[in-house]
Amino acid sequence: MRNECIHRRRIPMDLKHCKYLGEGHSGQVYLMPDGRVLKIFNNSQSCRDEFYILKAVEKSGYFPKAYELGRHYIIREYVGGMNVGDYLKKYGLKREFVIRLADLIDNMKMMGFKKLEVRFPHLFVQEDGSLMVIDPRKSYEENIPYPKSFLRALKKMELLEQFMEILDKERPDMDWGEYIKTKK
Secondary structure, three states: OHHHHHHOOOOOOOHHHOEEEEEOOOEEEEEOOOOOEEEEEOOHHHHHHHHHHHHHOOOOOOOOOEEEEOOOEEEEOOOOOEEHHHHHHHHOOOHHHHHHHHHHHHHHHHOOOOEOOOOHHHEEEOOOOOEEEOOOOOOOOOOEOOOHHHHHHHHHOOOHHHHHHHHHHHOOOOOOHHHHHHHO
């Protein structure tokens, strides 16, 4: 069924030449032979929205570059690295990581994002420790002034208290602690 829908969307290549990477709410993702990513969307508006967000933030360094827009697909840069959940399980929570995440949120604010959400499945730690975000949905529409899902995921991993201690020490200007206090 999935392939029938995809073929009706006039994508730029035969998927048998691509490696399936996964799927989420908006569609499916494939690694193309040239190393770029083909993301096929269920909804053409979501497709356009994500493409234009990626184009608007392409100089930030935290997001993949967008190359091509089709009616139901985009071609963008591949983001490798390790998913943040796997990274934290393997290496633990370090001061440098907390600072990099705070810098990412600052960058998102600077880019005009209203939605400062960073979900674990969409955040990747690169070999050099830098962070990359995929799927920046509704970044200019929804108002979420702190990384709510990220903090919830840290709580499940029992890393939230340690994260907040480091954040309070290194970045006292970040006011996420107020959220934590009201949600206990």
